[in-house]
Amino acid sequence: MTTEAIPESDAAPADEGSTRDAVGDPADALVDPKAETEEELNPVAAPPPPSARQPVSRPMRTHSGRVRSGETSLRPFEGDEGVETAMHEAVRREEAVVSVEGFSLWYGAKRALFDVSMPVPKGKVTALVGPSGCGKSTLLRSVNRLNDLIDEVRFEGDMKLNGDSIYGPSVDVIELRKRMGIVFQKSNPFPMSIFENVIYPLRIDGVRDKKLLAEVCERALKGAALWDEVKDRLDESGLGLSGGQQQRLCIARAIAAEPEVLLMDEPCSALDPIATGKIEDLIDELRGEYTILMVTHNMQQAARTSDYTAFMYLGRLIEFGPTSDVFQRPIRRETEDYLTGRYG
Numbered sequence: 001m002t003t004e005a006i007p008e009s010d011a012a013p014a015d016e017g018s019t020r021d022a023v024g025d026p027a028d029a030l031v032d033p034k035a036e037t038e039e040e041l042n043p044v045a046a047p048p049p050p051s052a053r054q055p056v057s058r059p060m061r062t063h064s065g066r067v068r069s070g071e072t073s074l075r076p077f078e079g080d081e082g083v084e085t086a087m088h089e090a091v092r093r094e095e096a097v098v099s100v101e102g103f104s105l106w107y108g109a110k111r112a113l114f115d116v117s118m119p120v121p122k123g124k125v126t127a128l129v130g131p132s133g134c135g136k137s138t139l140l141r142s143v144n145r146l147n148d149l150i151d152e153v154r155f156e157g158d159m160k161l162n163g164d165s166i167y168g169p170s171v172d173v174i175e176l177r178k179r180m181g182i183v184f185q186k187s188n189p190f191p192m193s194i195f196e197n198v199i200y201p202l203r204i205d206g207v208r209d210k211k212l213l214a215e216v217c218e219r220a221l222k223g224a225a226l227w228d229e230v231k232d233r234l235d236e237s238g239l240g241l242s243g244g245q246q247q248r249l250c251i252a253r254a255i256a257a258e259p260e261v262l263l264m265d266e267p268c269s270a271l272d273p274i275a276t277g278k279i280e281d282l283i284d285e286l287r288g289e290y291t292i293l294m295v296t297h298n299m300q301q302a303a304r305t306s307d308y309t310a311f312m313y314l315g316r317l318i319e320f321g322p323t324s325d326v327f328q329r330p331i332r333r334e335t336e337d338y339l340t341g342r343y344g
Contacts, residue, residue, distance in 0.1 A: 244275025
């Protein structure tokens with residue numbers, strides 16, 4: 001079978017418009033012929049799957065109810081740049097047992113504290129809070145001059161204990177430390193009996209009266225909420241107690257000599273929740289009878305146990321006031337950002 005070729009001259013030229021009418025506009029194939037409304041003619045694209053969506057940045061709501069943008073007040077200080085402490089008026093009205101006056105401290109060439117000034121109110125619990133490395137423990141250890149044991153430490157300014165200079169040239173450091181008790185982060189009972197652990201401060205002071213020593217031991221253990229648990233085994237080693245009991249034993253030893261100030265450097269950080277609760281209850285019982293200066297990383301613990309809170313950052317005292325005011329109505333933005341978890 002043969003086919004005839006149609007000469008070009010006899011072929012009718014194709015009209016572009018008529019071809020489109022016959023075949024249809026390719027774009028029309030994307031439009032639903034039954035669509036009548038604008039929404040149907042211009043359908044909205046379906047949302048991407050959850051895995052393809054970008055995270056949405058939402059502002060943080062602060063304690064005071066204000067909405068804050070994503071930026072924080074966190075910034076490094078330059079050189080020896082100081083800061084004006086936001087001191088709440090309620091602090092100024094309190095009688096101070098310890099007064100820190102323009103105190104600065106260096107470890108060699110590194111400056112750790114910058115012109116810190118603050119009173120420690122009598123009979124109250126004062127908590128030092130702030131990020132790691134901000135100078136809390138350095139300040140606490142400076143109160144009873146434990147930093148003197150570190151090489152290349154130097155300081156400027158002064159501290160006073162009931163009006164007496166702590167750093168005066170004629171101060172007897174041993175006598176000074178007898179006026180203060182200190183409890184460390186990790187319990188450190190001595191390798192001796194429970195009884196001897198408690199009365200150790202009196203032993204080194206030359207007390208030999210057995211009746212007096214027994215009375216002091218019982219009083220201190222009751223003050224540390226430990227008497228009922230150990231009264232029948234006072235001759236046993238203090239190292240045989242549980243972690244929480246050992247920490248309370250250390251508190252009993254610290255208060256046996258009736259110090260003017262009780263220093264606590266994160267006393268609950270190595271304890272379980274039950275033991276922590278007992279220590280916090282004990283701190284509440286000691287309130288009023290003792291002036292307590294405490295370092296803690298636990299914001300909830302500071303809120304539960306302290307009367308006053310001092311917030312430190314990079315060696316500077318940023319804000320100091322009643323705990324309820326510092327947590328709920330802070331003056332400085334840095335304080336609010338730290339307490340709301342924006343840094344720390």
